[in-house]
Amino acid sequence: MEGYAKLMIVTMVVAGLALGSGPMVANGQKVCGMNKEGFKACQPSVTAGNPSPPPPSAACCMALNEADLTCLCFFKNSKLMNDYGIDFNRAKNLPVQCNLTKSFNC
Numbered sequence: 001m002e003g004y005a006k007l008m009i010v011t012m013v014v015a016g017l018a019l020g021s022g023p024m025v026a027n028g029q030k031v032c033g034m035n036k037e038g039f040k041a042c043q044p045s046v047t048a049g050n051p052s053p054p055p056p057s058a059a060c061c062m063a064l065n066e067a068d069l070t071c072l073c074f075f076k077n078s079k080l081m082n083d084y085g086i087d088f089n090r091a092k093n094l095p096v097q098c099n100l101t102k103s104f105n106c
Helices: 002-019 036-046 058-066 069-073 079-083 088-097
Strands: none
Touching: 036 058, 036 088, 058 088
């Protein structure tokens, strides 16, 4: 049960960072190698409610280049991703759209 509580806390932090409104996060703090600004830069490209999301920005691609994508896979089936309107399949495709050599291996 303690592991589940930790998972939920980390999930809430990541979802909050992705939307820029969530738990208090100190400037410069990173989750899976991405900071709040990196998550916010990628957010328009992963929003589930937008049928034609824009391609990832240069800032998003730079953040993804520094991210631990294996760590981000941990949130693949998180209910909070849906609650915050984040389409994980779109997020999973961002490295390809950014022409990065690394990718999600979930």
